[in-house]
Amino acid sequence: MFTLPNLPYAYNALEPYIDEMTMKIHHDKHHQAYLDKFNTALEKYPDFYKKPVEQILAKLDSVLEDVRTAVKNHGGGHYHHSLFWEMMSPKGGGKPIGKLAEAIDKEFGSFEVFKEQFTKEAAGHFASGWTWLVKDGKGKLSILSTPNQDSPISSGLMPIIGIDTWEHAYYLKYQNRRPEYVEAWWNVANWEKADEYYSSK
Numbered sequence: 001m002f003t004l005p006n007l008p009y010a011y012n013a014l015e016p017y018i019d020e021m022t023m024k025i026h027h028d029k030h031h032q033a034y035l036d037k038f039n040t041a042l043e044k045y046p047d048f049y050k051k052p053v054e055q056i057l058a059k060l061d062s063v064l065e066d067v068r069t070a071v072k073n074h075g076g077g078h079y080h081h082s083l084f085w086e087m088m089s090p091k092g093g094g095k096p097i098g099k100l101a102e103a104i105d106k107e108f109g110s111f112e113v114f115k116e117q118f119t120k121e122a123a124g125h126f127a128s129g130w131t132w133l134v135k136d137g138k139g140k141l142s143i144l145s146t147p148n149q150d151s152p153i154s155s156g157l158m159p160i161i162g163i164d165t166w167e168h169a170y171y172l173k174y175q176n177r178r179p180e181y182v183e184a185w186w187n188v189a190n191w192e193k194a195d196e197y198y199s200s201k
């Protein structure tokens with residue numbers, strides 16, 4: 001069965017940008033619920049418990065139709081939140097580093113231009129979902145928003161860094177002010193981890 005990863009820092013470590021209560025509910029309740037429903041969906045097909053979640057999502061067609069939607073929604077939820085905790089850090093913020101920094105400059109012109117485009121996309125995306133920086137099979141970067149828990153990886157795109165734009169990710173502290181949440185999130189963006197994801201595979 002799939003298990004809930006621990007947060008790599010304390011619940012209050014991302015204060016004041018992401019508040020402790022939000023982190024607690026987001027990780028312990030929301031992520032746990034995705035995980036439980038994902039495990040339940042696979043009860044009839046226990047072979048899938050042995051596969052990495054990203055492999056399952058990359059080949060959704062290999063999941064039998066009776067549970068495919070549940071796997072897409074709850075497997076996606078489990079995968080994205082597992083990434084999201086790692087994509088933030090109390091030591092985050094600042095600018096991209098390493099090969100990723102070079103690739104962002106090349107694709108977008110500069111980090112500032114990328115940041116502006118990503119912020120606009122995340123603040124304006126009309127759905128509960130995610131906004132991602134993804135790379136395709138050739139290493140090309142792009143900004144992509146996805147609704148619900150639909151995963152970029154199901155379209156062959158690898159998440160490098162991303163922000164959860166479901167209201168449960170920010171409502172307690174920011175209420176309807178999603179743009180403020182997105183602005184604050186830049187202060188905890190984990191560029192070290194993002195460079196790791198970009199440079200792998």
Ligand code: MN
Nearest residue numbers: 030164166169
């Ligand atoms: Mn979430």
